Amino acid sequence: MNSLVLVINSGSSSIKYQLVDVGTEEALATGIVERIGLEMGKIKHEGPDGTTVLEQPVPDHDAGMAVVLSLFEKHGPHIDESLLAAVGHRIVQGGSIFAGPAVIDDTVLAQISDLSSLAPLHNPAHVSGIKAARHAFPTVPHVAIFDTSFHQTLPPAAYTYAIDRELAAKYAIRRYGAHGTSHLYVSHKTAALLGKDPSEVNVIVLHLGNGASATAVRAGKSVETSMGLTPLEGLVMGTRSGDIDPAVLFHLSRQAGMTTDELDDLLNRRSGMLGLCGYTDMRDLHDAVAAGDEVARTALEVYFHRIKGYVGNYYAQLGHVDAIAFTAGIGENDDVVRAGALAGLERLGISVDPERNAGRKKQPTVISPDGAEVTVMVVPTNEELEIARQSLETVSA
Structure with missing residues (x-):
């Protein structure tokens, strides 16, 4: 199996990315598309040709992913679906649902979206990035990696808040952690x-x-x-x-x-x-x-x-x-x-x-x-x- 993974970290107005060879633990390329949806976007790509910096409108995340693909095509390294083992997405909030990585299908995507109330600054942006990346790489498996998963081993004494337990259960109030x-x-x-x-x-x-x-x-x-x-x-x-x-x-x-x-x-x-x-x-x-x-x-x-x-x-x-x-x-x-x-x-x-x-x-x-x-x-x-x-x-x- 190929060991190349494209890692995506989508924010509300940005897409950070890195092409990683897991076998060598080397980052073959890295970059960021910023100011998505604003009048003028800022793009930076670092790859075999050095550093490329662009300024151009990037109306949405689909357009941002198109820019990323264009940068790989023009400035390397060459990337296509046959070379990628997976696209990995950083997700801030997995709630109590995800204790580990999850292959993204429509159900998982909906669950990530439903958890937006616990991470309103992050999960909606992740959903936008996932949709754009799945559109760009439809035949490659996409995997969600949750910041909260590592903390699913917290004991009840550590993750429980001292409030009304029925209210806490109804609204999923507990310690989830991050990073x-x-x-x-x-x-x-x-x-x-x-x-x-x-x-x-x-x-x-x-x-x-x-x-x-x-x-x-x-x-x-x-x-x-x-x-x-x-x-x-x-x-x-x-x-x-x-x-x-x-x-x-x-x-x-x-x-x-x-x-x-x-x-x-x-x-x-x-x-x-x-x-x-x-x-x-x-x-x-x-x-x-x-x-x-x-x-x-x-x-x-x-x-x-x-x-x-x-x-x-x-x-x-x-x-x-x-x-x-x-x-x-x-x-x-x-x-x-x-x-x-x-x-x-x-x-x-x-x-x-x-x-x-x-x-x-x-x-x-x-x-x-x-x-x-x-x-x-x-x-x-x-x-x-x-x-x-x-x-x-x-x-x-």
Whole structure:
């Protein structure tokens, strides 16, 4: 069987894609189509011919997929249906329905659409992307890989919210988590780097990007994670608040007259680091702190405080921790955040060596001192490779 998988990640106005050779674990091409549906789209394709950048109208996802096919045809590598083993789609929300990958047929597509109430910013866009990709590649199997699947192993004590149980059951209210594909890849990669099978280690994964989440992984399985019913819960993020007293919403509704939509916008798009200090790029934040901006300094301390609390919580839940792995854009590139997030945890056997921690990490790197009880690592994530692997395994079964 061919080992080529086209990985698609569709957003409401974008299509990210990567052509992966699972056999060699190599990305043969990668790209993004942005500003779909707006007056002028932006396209970037990186392949054998180098980088190609275009600006042209892209009215919808079908037009976006047509652009992708044209880029492969003109700039390589050559791709057609006979060469593809599968098309793998990243899906944020699989609810309680999908505990693993699913070959996409009309029923599965309808189920993904029905779960849009749990991920209104994501699942409708995924549906649009799937429809466009199935139209472009009608004879290739399409596979849905769900961010929530890895967290289906959470025990009831971890996924259950303390509200009326009948109401929760009626409206499917529970912790689902997110970033599961990344947490799976990084936790298993961490085990391999320790020279062990995933079943032999306990790992805390800190996926720190504009969206951020923490997961406790025991013996290769997720047993606790910070994101909840939606990706809003948990750590402080770029524009999302993370954990907050629900009564804040009641207070703002009553005192400020804010509507449900306004509160949704506040917590998802105008909070987090943006709300705290006006910055979403950590480089700008560090510059502001260095310049003596106390508002920025407090925001960074809030960011560290939240992460540290989750690390302590998950340490307690796991009983013992073999490794902590930083990943994603901030986790891989920001040594200030890595050091600050774990400062003061030496009594738990957790420490960071300043020299090893310095700078960006493009390769897996141990940043804890020799002999540390808990190995602290930076492990670059590769969600596209994980999606490609699972897609190929699913169609090969």
